[in-house]
Amino acid sequence: MSPTSLPLSRRRVLAGSAATAALASFPNLLLAQDAASTAKLKVGLIGCGGRGTGSAEQALSADPNVVLWAVGDAFAEAIPGSLNGLKKFGGKVDVPTERQFVGLDAYQKVIDSGVDVVLLAAPPGFRPQHLRAAIEAGKHVFAEKPMAVDATGVRSVMESAKLAKEKGVAIQHGYCWRFAPGVRELYGKITSGELGKVHSVYGTYMGVAPKPLQPGMKKPDGMADVEWQMRWWTNFEWISGGPLLEQAIHTVDKIAWAMGDVAPIAAVANGGRATRTDAGNVYDHYNIVFEYPGGVMCHVGERQFPGCHTEVIDRIYCEKGIAVAPDTPMVLGPDGKKRTWMYRAQPGVEQNMYQVCHNEFFAALRKGEIINTGEYMANSTMLGILGREAAHTGQRITWDEMWKSTQDQAPDTLAMADSFEIAPVPVPGKHKLA
Secondary structure, eight states: OOTTEEEOOHHHHHHTHHHHHTSOOOOOGGGGSOTTOOOOEEEEEEOOSHHHHHHHHHHHHHOTTEEEEEEEESSTTHHHHHHHHTGGGGGGBOOOGGGEEESTTHHHHHHTTTOSEEEEOSOGGGHHHHHHHHHHTTOEEEEOSOSOSSHHHHHHHHHHHHHHHHHTOOEEEOOGGGGOHHHHHHHHHHHTTTTOOEEEEEEEEEEOOOSSOOTTOOOOTTOOHHHHHHHTGGGOHHHHOOHHHHTTHHHHHHHHHHTTTOOOOEEEEEEEOSSOOSSSOOOSEEEEEEEEGGGEEEEEEEEEOTTSOOBOOEEEEETTEEEEESSSOEEEOTTSOSEEEEOOOOTTOOOOHHHHHHHHHHHHHHHTOOOBOHHHHHHHHHHHHHHHHHHHHOSOEEHHHHHHOOOOOSOSEEETTOOOOOOOOOOTTTOOOO
């Protein structure tokens, strides 16, 4: 297969799910080892950007006998920077040039290189395909958020999670705030009922547009459409999902968490492009209301505006107080004034949520415990898509309607040198949910 092209049909992935599920389960070698096992675990990294490099760093820090064995990225220049950022790990980074893979098929080469664990950190438009390939190969997976950019991709993730259970391989998610000790303790008070009924939630993710984003961004001369869109992937919905999915999905996920991960009823939303002048097609702000059973309304305010107030705050209004996170998790009295509880870090307890995620993942593997968060992470991703599509269409969309959607934004085939027309910016009242 050419390193500059690959089949990218999630429809084909889904169509093959029944046959794939019928395959015999892989024997899980980790289950045959005792808790004190020191067998070397070989890790493969797919996606060598900042978050991917961070995931590799956390994996290498999580276990004394983990080695980075292979890396892959669509672009060659990403790999040296990633490996240079990991050089402090010395011999735990064992990635000779023959295990450095470049191109749109690099993910499969990493998977086939003899690794035990795969870290998925490429842009989320590729996540369903990469996850399916890793699970089919019997690899344990850490998957960054979000898990997909459309309904078809989410259903593929659900199928992969089911297949992982049959094969006995693990899936760990990258919804990192679920691993922050203080946030965990606070949300435990909510989900246990200690703070009484949840009346409403208001979560914000108000920041600036991530780099690279250039005012009036235009395709460089001589660069093909696909390469251009992949290099500036946060600006294109088919590969990033837009800012609500790519960035503010953390806030969406914490709404799901506060509500006990039960299914919502529907969403109504607004959004648009107020400050963006780039040639992409993603919105730069959303305001969403998720309707939940019992009359609970959960709100998300997201924007990427320069020169404006910024904050990332969860406010969960409960019967017995107001929970506030993530910075300095605390509970205020029902009047919103007196603080009744505040998280205090315990000495010796890891506080870095990214590291806690990998510590727990690798500790479970060593014990022969198979984590499978696939269904949960798919649902949280779909919740974000529900809010996004409510804004794009201008309609009230139910949870059931979203799951029945045939929306699939990826092309059936993709090559770096392809021409690929940019989908129009969604116009509420005109844009339709497929």
